[in-house]
Amino acid sequence: MSGTFLSAAAGVADATFARPATTGYFELNSSGAGRFTFNLKAGNHEVILTSKVYKTRQDALHDIEAVRRNSLIAARFERNVAKDNSPYFVLLADNGQTLGRSEMYATRAAMEKGIQSVMAHGGSTFVKGLG
Numbered sequence: 001m002s003g004t005f006l007s008a009a010a011g012v013a014d015a016t017f018a019r020p021a022t023t024g025y026f027e028l029n030s031s032g033a034g035r036f037t038f039n040l041k042a043g044n045h046e047v048i049l050t051s052k053v054y055k056t057r058q059d060a061l062h063d064i065e066a067v068r069r070n071s072l073i074a075a076r077f078e079r080n081v082a083k084d085n086s087p088y089f090v091l092l093a094d095n096g097q098t099l100g101r102s103e104m105y106a107t108r109a110a111m112e113k114g115i116q117s118v119m120a121h122g123g124s125t126f127v128k129g130l131g
Contacts, residue, residue: 023043023121023124023126024040024041024042024043024048024121024122024126025041025121025124025126025127025128026039026040026041026064026067026124026126026127027039027041027127027129028057028060028061028064028127028128028129029129030129031053035053035054035055036053036055036056037050037052037053037054037060038050038051038060038063038064038127038129039051040067040071040100040118040121040122040124041121042117043121047103048102048117048118048121049067049071049091049099049100049101049102049118049122050100050101050102050103051063051067051099051100052098061127063093063099064127066093066097066099067091067099067100068122068123068124068125070091070092070093070094071091071118071119071121071122071123072119072122072123074115074119076091076092076093076094077089077090077092077115077118078090078092079108079111079115082104084104086106087105087107087108087110087111088101088102088103088104088105088111089101089102089111089114090102091118091122102118
């Protein structure tokens with residue numbers, strides 16, 4: 001698979017490279033209404049974090065950079081329980097803003113593995129869907 005790697009500076013595309021299959025990546029998506037979302041995917045292509053909806057592509061790219069920074073900090077993960085008692089987590093920025101949410105998990109242990117996966121893959125500079 002190939003795609004674009006982003007530099008740390010304001011979402012500037014560096015070049016297109018082949019990406020190792022085991023590396024996580026961001027997938028930027030556009031809706032028909034001109035809105036944008038992104039998913040962080042593990043190397044096996046499973047979604048491990050989903051963003052909110054953004055009005056502009058640049059806003060989505062900005063928060064991808066924020067995920068890259070904050071996903072390495074264990075304290076940024078807020079653990080929650082849904083009404084049906086399913087555990088899930090939210091990744092927060094340093095200002096408390098929600099950057100992304102996980103899926104609902106069957107167990108707390110599975111949720112903790114999900115957090116570890118986001119911590120392992122969240123620093124990825126690979127963004128699919130830029131072109």
